[in-house]
Amino acid sequence: MSTPRTRIVMKFGGTSVADLDRIRAVAERVKHAYDQGHQVAVVVSAMAGVTNRMVGYCESLDPLFDPREYDAVVASGEQVTSGLTAIALQKLGVPARSWLGWQIPLRTDEAHGKARIEGVNGAALLASMASGEVPVIAGFQGIGPDGRIATLGRGGSDTSAVAVAAAINADRCDIYTDVDGIYTTDPRIVKKARKLERVSFEEMLELASVGAKVLQTRSVGLAMKEKVRVRVLSSFEPPCDDAGSLVVDEDEIMEKQVVTGIAYSRDEAKISIRRIPDRPGIAAAIFTPLARNGVNVDMIVQSTGADGMTNLTFTVGKADEARALEVLEGCRADISYGELARDSDVVKISVVGMGMRSHAGIASTMFQTLADRGINVQVISTSEIKISVLIGAEYTELAVRTLHTAFGLDAQ
Amino acid sequence: MSTPRTRIVMKFGGTSVADLDRIRAVAERVKHAYDQGHQVAVVVSAMAGVTNRMVGYCESLDPLFDPREYDAVVASGEQVTSGLTAIALQKLGVPARSWLGWQIPLRTDEAHGKARIEGVNGAALLASMASGEVPVIAGFQGIGPDGRIATLGRGGSDTSAVAVAAAINADRCDIYTDVDGIYTTDPRIVKKARKLERVSFEEMLELASVGAKVLQTRSVGLAMKEKVRVRVLSSFEPPCDDAGSLVVDEDEIMEKQVVTGIAYSRDEAKISIRRIPDRPGIAAAIFTPLARNGVNVDMIVQSTGADGMTNLTFTVGKADEARALEVLEGCRADISYGELARDSDVVKISVVGMGMRSHAGIASTMFQTLADRGINVQVISTSEIKISVLIGAEYTELAVRTLHTAFGLDAQ
Numbered sequence: 001m002s003t004p005r006t007r008i009v010m011k012f013g014g015t016s017v018a019d020l021d022r023i024r025a026v027a028e029r030v031k032h033a034y035d036q037g038h039q040v041a042v043v044v045s046a047m048a049g050v051t052n053r054m055v056g057y058c059e060s061l062d063p064l065f066d067p068r069e070y071d072a073v074v075a076s077g078e079q080v081t082s083g084l085t086a087i088a089l090q091k092l093g094v095p096a097r098s099w100l101g102w103q104i105p106l107r108t109d110e111a112h113g114k115a116r117i118e119g120v121n122g123a124a125l126l127a128s129m130a131s132g133e134v135p136v137i138a139g140f141q142g143i144g145p146d147g148r149i150a151t152l153g154r155g156g157s158d159t160s161a162v163a164v165a166a167a168i169n170a171d172r173c174d175i176y177t178d179v180d181g182i183y184t185t186d187p188r189i190v191k192k193a194r195k196l197e198r199v200s201f202e203e204m205l206e207l208a209s210v211g212a213k214v215l216q217t218r219s220v221g222l223a224m225k226e227k228v229r230v231r232v233l234s235s236f237e238p239p240c241d242d243a244g245s246l247v248v249d250e251d252e253i254m255e256k257q258v259v260t261g262i263a264y265s266r267d268e269a270k271i272s273i274r275r276i277p278d279r280p281g282i283a284a285a286i287f288t289p290l291a292r293n294g295v296n297v298d299m300i301v302q303s304t305g306a307d308g309m310t311n312l313t314f315t316v317g318k319a320d321e322a323r324a325l326e327v328l329e330g331c332r333a334d335i336s337y338g339e340l341a342r343d344s345d346v347v348k349i350s351v352v353g354m355g356m357r358s359h360a361g362i363a364s365t366m367f368q369t370l371a372d373r374g375i376n377v378q379v380i381s382t383s384e385i386k387i388s389v390l391i392g393a394e395y396t397e398l399a400v401r402t403l404h405t406a407f408g409l410d411a412q
Numbered sequence: 413m414s415t416p417r418t419r420i421v422m423k424f425g426g427t428s429v430a431d432l433d434r435i436r437a438v439a440e441r442v443k444h445a446y447d448q449g450h451q452v453a454v455v456v457s458a459m460a461g462v463t464n465r466m467v468g469y470c471e472s473l474d475p476l477f478d479p480r481e482y483d484a485v486v487a488s489g490e491q492v493t494s495g496l497t498a499i500a501l502q503k504l505g506v507p508a509r510s511w512l513g514w515q516i517p518l519r520t521d522e523a524h525g526k527a528r529i530e531g532v533n534g535a536a537l538l539a540s541m542a543s544g545e546v547p548v549i550a551g552f553q554g555i556g557p558d559g560r561i562a563t564l565g566r567g568g569s570d571t572s573a574v575a576v577a578a579a580i581n582a583d584r585c586d587i588y589t590d591v592d593g594i595y596t597t598d599p600r601i602v603k604k605a606r607k608l609e610r611v612s613f614e615e616m617l618e619l620a621s622v623g624a625k626v627l628q629t630r631s632v633g634l635a636m637k638e639k640v641r642v643r644v645l646s647s648f649e650p651p652c653d654d655a656g657s658l659v660v661d662e663d664e665i666m667e668k669q670v671v672t673g674i675a676y677s678r679d680e681a682k683i684s685i686r687r688i689p690d691r692p693g694i695a696a697a698i699f700t701p702l703a704r705n706g707v708n709v710d711m712i713v714q715s716t717g718a719d720g721m722t723n724l725t726f727t728v729g730k731a732d733e734a735r736a737l738e739v740l741e742g743c744r745a746d747i748s749y750g751e752l753a754r755d756s757d758v759v760k761i762s763v764v765g766m767g768m769r770s771h772a773g774i775a776s777t778m779f780q781t782l783a784d785r786g787i788n789v790q791v792i793s794t795s796e797i798k799i800s801v802l803i804g805a806e807y808t809e810l811a812v813r814t815l816h817t818a819f820g821l822d823a824q
Contacts, residue, residue, distance in 0.1 A: 020472055057496055060432055062503040069502075072510050073495035076488035083485035084469055090481075091474040098484050102514065103559065147515060 006171035007039040007129070011139065011161035014048035015178045016235035017081050025235070027088035029176075030134060032239045034094050039129040041168060042096075042136045043161040044085050046077025051140075051154075067113035071141075071151045075101070078138035078157070086136045096134040099125065101141035101149065106163065108142040114153035115144060117160075117222075122167035129168070137164055158219035166226035173228050174244075175215060176235035181245035182207070182214055184409040185262040189400050192410040196260065200250040203260045206352040206386045215247070223247065250354060258355035259362065259407040262400050265348045268298070269321035270378065270390060271314055273328065275338025278310040285335055286312065286328070293327050295320045299348070299381040299390060309338070313379055315390060318344055346378065347396045350388040351403060363387050369406040375399055418583035419451040419541070423551065423573035426460035427590045428647035429493050437647070439500035441588075442546060444651045446506050451541040453580060454508075454548045455573040456497050458489025463566075479525035483553075483563045487513070490550035490569065498548045508546040511537065513553035513561065518575065520554035520562040527562035529554060529571065529634075534579035541580070549576055570631035578638035585635070585642045586656075587627060592646035593657035594619070594626055596821040597674040601812050604822040608672065612662040615672045618764040618798040627659070635659065662766060670767035671774065671819040674812050677760045680710070681733035682790065682802060683726055685740065687750025690722040697747055698724065698740070705739050707732045711760070711793040711802060721750070725791055727802060730756055758790065759808045762800040763815060774819075775799050781818040787811055 010033065012026050026044075033040050045051075054074040058065045082098035089096035101108075104124060108115035128135045139157025144150035152159055158175060165173035180195065182204070187193040199207070201224035208217045214232055223230045229252075233244025246252075276282055283302070290297060300314040316324050321344060328340055356362050366387055370377060375398065379390035391399055404410060422445065424438050438456075445452050457463075466486040470477045494510035501508035513520075516536060520527035540547045551569025556562035564571050570587055577585035592607065594616070599605040611619070613636035620629045626644055635642045641664075645656025662668075688694055695714070702709060712726040728736050733756060740752055768774050778799055782789060787810065791802035803811055816822060 020469060023473070054492065057432060057492075058499055061435070061496060061499045065499045066502055066509075069495040069498045069510055071495075072512065073492050073499075076491045079488045079491070080466065080469075080485050083481040083483075084473060086481045087470055087473045087477045087485075090478055097478075098481055100484065100561075149512075 005037045005039075007041075007168060008033065009041050009043060009161050009165040009168070009170045009173040010176065011043040011157060011174065012045065012176045012235055013157065013178070014045045014051070016176050017044055017046075017085065018048040020084070022235075023081070023084050023088050026085060026176075027092050027094070029235065029239055030089060031092045031094050034134060040134050041125055041129060041164060041170070042085060042134060043139045043157060043164060044078060044081040044136060045139050045157040046081055050077040050080070068146070068148050071112050071149045075138070075141040075149045075151050078140050082136045082138040089134055089136065094134055095132055096136055097128065099135050099137045101138060102143040104137070106142035106160065108144050108150040108152070110144050110146060110150070112144060112148075112150050115142060115150035117142060117152065117163045120163045120167035122164075122169075125164065125168050155216035155218075158216040159222055162219045162223045162226065162228050162230065165228045166222070170228065172231055173223070174231045174233060176233060177214065178234065178236060179214060179232075180234035180237060180243065182232055182247070182261075184260070185400055185404050186264070189264075189397050190404050190410075192404065194409060194411040196245050198246045198248055198253050199260060200253055200354050201247060202250065202385055203352050203354055204247045206350065206383065207261050207263050220247065224249075253354070256355045257353055258359045259351055259353035259409065261352050262403050262407070262409065263350045263352060264396055264400055265350075266393065266396070267318050268315045268346050268348045268390065269318050269342060269344040270346050271316060271321070271324055271328070272341040272343075273312045273335075273337045273339070274341065276310045276312060276335060278304050278308050282310065282335065283312070285331070289327050289331050290324055293323055295324045295327065299379045299388065301379050301381075315346070315348070315379065345393045346390050347393045348388050348390050349396070349399050349403065350386050351407065352386045354385055356385050356387075365406060366403065369402055370399060373398055373402055417449045417451075419453075419580060420445065421453050421455060421573050421577040421580070421582045421585040422588065423455040423569060423585065424457065424588045424647055425569065425590070426457045426463070428588050429456055429458075429497065430460040432496070434647075435493070435496050435500050438497060438588075439504050439506070441647065441651055442501060443504045443506050446546060452546050453537055453541060453576060453582070454497060454546060455551045455569060455576060456490060456493040456548060457551050457569040458486075458493055462489040462492070480558070480560055483524050483561045487550070487553040487561045487563050490552050494548045494550040501546055501548065506546055507544055508548055509540065511547050511549045513550060514555040516549070518554035518572065520556050520564070522556050522558060522562070524556060524560075524562050526565035527554060527556060529564065529575045532575045532579035534576075534581070537576065537580050567628035567630075570628040571634055574631045574635045574638065574640050574642065577640045578634070582640065585640050587631075587642060587644050588647035589626065589644060590646065590648060591626060591644075592649055592655065594644055594659070594673075596672070597812055597816050598676070601809050602816045602822075604816065606821060606823040608657050610658045610660055610665050611672055612665055612766050613659060614662065614797055615764050615766055616659045618762065618795065619673050619675050632659065636661075665766070668767045669765055670771045671763055671765035671821065673764050674815050674819070674821065675762045675764060676808055676812055677762075678805065678808070679730050680727045680758050680760045680802065681730050681736075681754065681756040682758050683728060683733070683736055683740070684753040684755075685724045685747075685749045685751070686753065688722045688724060689748060690716050690720050694722065694747065695724070697743070701739050701743050702728075702736055705735055707736045707739065711791045711800065713791050713793075727758070727760070727791065757805045758802050759805045760800050760802050761808070761811050761815065762798050763819065764798045766797055768797050768799075777818060778815065781814055782811060785810055785814055
């Protein structure tokens with residue numbers, strides 16, 4: 001029985017094209033799919049380490065470098081890999097050619113260094129594939145309205161791949177990486193973590209944004225919007241039709257798990273402002289200057305005491321902590337709060353699952369499980385398909401393992 | 413007294429942009445010229461070693477690589493340097509932006525890997541300079557008729573610089589390298605070699621083509637055709653208005669030297685075909701198959717004996733020797749020659765000078781000088797401004813030194 005013929009995008013990350021041997025292995029893998037009769041478009045990242053070296057060059061010359069020049073410099077990494085991968089494919093007898101962002105063109109907005117994709121012209125790529133060729137697309141890059149190279153920000157090659165898949169109406173976008181799929185939680189912490197065969201876009205978004213860094217969040221959002229089926233799989237294992245995990249529309253998942261996975265993020269810092277006079281507009285007075293200074297605020301809890309004074313606790317990324325404190329010290333006079341406290345020795349644990357929508361009791365199970373282990377919950381936040389808690393960092397492994405068991409996720 | 417304001421191209425080779433410190437030094441040098449009020453366009457090579465690494469990657473994947481993919485890969489080196497140099501200039505307060513071949517555009521023919529320039533659109537570069545900006549152009553690259561990156565072949569950045577200088581009607585094209593000018597001969601062999609203040613395009617062509625590898629031959633030919641004044645100077649010495657050597661039109665040289673310089677080339681292999689039946693078309697029967705196989709033939713001498721048999725001796729580049737012999741063995745039946753001999757232990761010594769045109773006796777002085785030292789001349793070839801001889805390689809230094817003295821070139 002032959003595999004049905006499909007049009008697929010195969011995207012290979014930096015570790016998958018880290019050296020010439022790995023590039024040869026990628027070519028073999030693409031040939032395997034090509035020989036099965038699939039139409040294949042390839043998207044490649046820069047060889048592992050190259051982008052960091054280029055970024056280092058730019059920062060060393062000028063920490064406030066012109067992002068348009070930065071883009072010209074760092075985009076060279078994917079350019080090299082796309083040419084080399086095309087050569088490796090040709091060597092195996094597979095017709096192939098490299099495509100740079102400006103050649104496709106893949107058009108972006110003007111936000112150099114972190115550009116957003118505005119459109120991908122699929123015509124040339126479709127013609128290339130129709131002629132039996134494999135286009136090898138340099139990921140991470142496009143052309144801005146100024147006619148200059150624009151890059152999509154770190155991890156942007158995943159987004160390139162999804163955008164290309166949407167433009168050529170691909171049946172699937174395979175993201176090859178150094179892990180073999182998406183797990184119920186981090187297998188380094190929980191030995192009994194299970195690989196998920198299918199996970200919904202929404203769940204993936206929550207899992208990715210809270211620290212399960214297999215797929216870039218932006219690429220998942222785009223895949224959801226464009227309804228591109230994404231498969232995450234390892235480039236270090238032999239080709240196999242059922243490998244990896246599929247990220248798909250909710251409708252494609254028959255048996256919805258109540259809880260799909262447990263994620264954690266160590267990149268949190270907690271800031272508490274105590275004894276704030278409780279008056280209208282006080283939250284805006286605090287969060288507007290933070291936003292203006294580029295500080296992203298995540299979890300927020302507010303509590304008002306009997307004395308009419310309010311306490312506000314929230315979390316920011318660890319990299320933003322110093323800036324946030326500086327901003328808040330600066331507007332102490334305006335807000336006239338009593339005390340400013342910080343704690344970066346915290347971790348955010350999240351329980352994620354589509355089934356939460358229709359199941360009550362997930363939150364209480366979560367809190368009870370943590371309480372039984374003597375773990376104090378400092379902050380809570382919830383979304384439709386996620387409950388997150390902030391706890392002391394020393395409890396990370398214990399909390400993840402206990403919740404994994406409590407929600408029935410352990411492998412048999 | 414201020415320097416008159418001019419429009420100049422400053423081109424920096426691989427050793428001049430070898431690392432971030434060298435790129436910073438280049439930026440300082442460009443700023444020096446910019447601050448004098450000159451309009452400056454910069455052309456840069458790849459950082460030393462980068463192009464070789466990229467070529468190595470391609471060859472390792474497939475010795476018969478697709479030259480279009482090779483071009484996409486190797487052109488990345490100049491792309492990186494142009495972006496980094498623009499950042500370094502901006503850091504010094506000099507407005508600058510990088511320009512890639514396809515952005516200018518610098519249009520080439522379709523001969524990927526060794527493309528020829530068909531035209532440079534100077535409009536955008538002129539507008540950039542008129543606005544007070546320094547364009548930093550990635551050398552060595554353009555865009556082919558297929559819309560893909562095309563490179564100009566090794567050393568092509570010199571040619572880029574001259575073509576850009578012609579397109580923007582520059583007053584001068586300064587080629588910065590790791591030597592401080594053009595010498596009467598190789599200073600490593602002759603301590604008394606003198607730096608030439610001025611040398612004509614024609615002389616430079618002859619000097620370059622016979623081994624004084626300061627400027628790429630193609631770039632000199634283009635400069636001559638487009639009447640671009642070229643200055644060769646060192647990027648390792650402090651800026652100085654009179655630095656280096658000027659390569660200019662003959663008319664700009666008042667006092668013409670009879671002999672300008674002595675060049676040598678070790679890249680020669682001598683092939684002799686003996687006892688060839690002397691009939692019409694025999695030279696074509698020999699040289700046509702060589703040309704078809706890409707073998708460039710340089711010096712040729714033919715001598716016919718009393719027996720009606722002809723001997724033919726010629727030189728080829730050392731890299732072509734094996735292929736030349738193979739081709740000649742292959743057509744032995746057609747030509748029915750008696751013997752095929754080779755000798756790669758030879759060197760070509762050339763005496764070059766515009767004044768030869770009007771001076772008799774240069775050849776005889778050359779031959780007598782060599783004969784006095786017991787050096788046997790194996791092959792002779794002449795052009796209007798050059799006399800070349802092939803001699804045993806062991807006599808290289810002796811011949812160059814003796815001729816340098818005999819033609820009055822020694823520094824005082």
